[in-house]
Amino acid sequence: MKYKNLQNPIVLAVILLALILAICSCQNNSSFSESSFLKENVSFILPVWPPEYGEQSLYPELTGWLITTNEVRNQAVEASVHEIELTVNKNKPFYVIAQPVTKSTQGQNCFFHCAGGIYPYSYERSGKTGTVNVIWEQGFSAYLMDSMFLSANSICGQDESQISACENYITSFNWKKLVTTIQSKTTIDPNVEEQEVFYNPWHTDLSAIKQGIAYKDFSATLLNQKNCFSVVLQDYGTNESVLSSYIPENEMIHNFSQFSLKKNEENYFSVNNQYQMIIRGSSAKNLSIEYIFLPIIIEE
Secondary structure (H helix, E strand, O other): OHHHHHOOHHHHHHHHHHHHHHHHHHOHHHOOOHHHOOEEEEEEEOOOOOOOOOOHHHOOOEEEEEEEEOOOOOEEEEOOOOEEEEEEEOOOOEEEEEEEEEEEOOEEEOOOOOEEEEEOOOEEEEOOEEEEEOEHHHHHHHHHHHHHHHHHHHHHOOOHHHHHHHHHHHHOOOHHHHHHHHHHHOOOOOOOOOOOOOOOHHHOOHHHHHHHHHOOOOOHHHHOOOOEEEEEHHHHOOOOOEEEOOOOHHHHHHHHOEEEEEOOOOEEEEEOOOEEEEEEEEEOOEEEEEEEEOOOOOOO
């Protein structure tokens, strides 16, 4: 999947090693056992499909979801499932990633970026239970938290005390600030005919953000996207049905025939639910385009 190019294993290993050393030297007394947390049942509401971004008829059929949380990875869920009830540690950050699996002319694929939900943010309580909406704007945040957990587990190996310390360190980060900052950036003014470059959190520097979290040097400026530019679909010369891999951006494509690109990196779009269009370039006037069939999931 395309997410692989977001991570440099060597860099991230060094970052998380420093994180672990900091924890061991400064936070030995901050580790908590899971039993010290009160439990709470939470319903995570999966996104509506087709999404309410852009022209709904352009979206392919949903065949299911792959669900990843703090505790499970890539658990297959049928498309008919609309919510998942989980037991979590009360008020301790817990993420759910919902990767849509869709049907194409070539089979099933995971073209679109994931949706996400992070408890206890956006949590609405109702009696003894509550809900968290799993939304596209929080997909990057949930993926980031998951990536931090994976890196910590990879470095700590089987040392449960270090794993627990790392997880407590990661969850102590101000995820609410990160989530709200990203959501505030992902807005479209319907009264403006020509929009600025659409904000896509997947265009940010994941390694720099992780380093900021690891060294307690995180700044909201790390969430700014750099070296991005806009392309107008008509200028590009196509009337094809184009969908962005970041679903909220499809509202921009639908309303303004405009999408954003990361300079000199591969940018992914779906064309007619048949091809994956890969665009790379230094400006709107200097682009290279490649078409391939949408990737297929091979069931083992």
